[in-house]
Amino acid sequence: MVGNPIPSDLASECRKCSKIINQFIKPDKGMGPDxxxxxxxxxxxKGIAIMSVLKAGFLFSARAGSGLVVARLDDGSWSAPSAIGTGGIGAGGQIGAELTDFVFILNTKDAVKAFSHGGNLTFGGNVSVAVGPLGRNAEASGSVGNLAAIFSYSKTRGLFAGVSLEGTVLLERKDANAAFYHRKISAKELLTGVVPPPPVAEELYRALNRRV
Structure with a gap:
């Protein structure tokens, strides 16, 4: 698990999310390529969203999290990152707190557009979401042929968790984007390549371009 789920700035988000993606794609002593x-x-x-979500509960449950989304541009490179966040309160819930890291693979251009519109994105509402396949067996079997718009991967305490965010609403963090890019800027501008990729995101791009 990695750090504060809601960093105060997009630069910190880039560092956090590069560490998160490495947990999902880089084999270690505990987990091999499969x-x-x-x-x-x-x-x-076509794009990738990465975020961490903290869920806490006692007499009620609360959930808050943040991350970023990048899109693949026509030349194959990655766009500048756009900050995203989520939050909510519900009745009941477990006692204590739990942090879950998520990676969302955006398989279609429509999925990327859903993150670009500047409004709310509801998983399972605006776009279809399915738990993504794992390992070399999934790759070799061709089980990735029928794509959902978004593949979801999650880890809790370092283990793949299969946690669902069905019905969760994601928001564009316009304040974080404006503070980082020093002007009011839309997610569409960022995800379509209008703004050049910032140097602080290089570690993230290296992780995304790595081949296991």
Missing amino acids: QMIPPNIIGNA
């Missing part, structure tokens, strides 16, 4: 996101899934992605 427990990673298959390289072709990221290689064929």
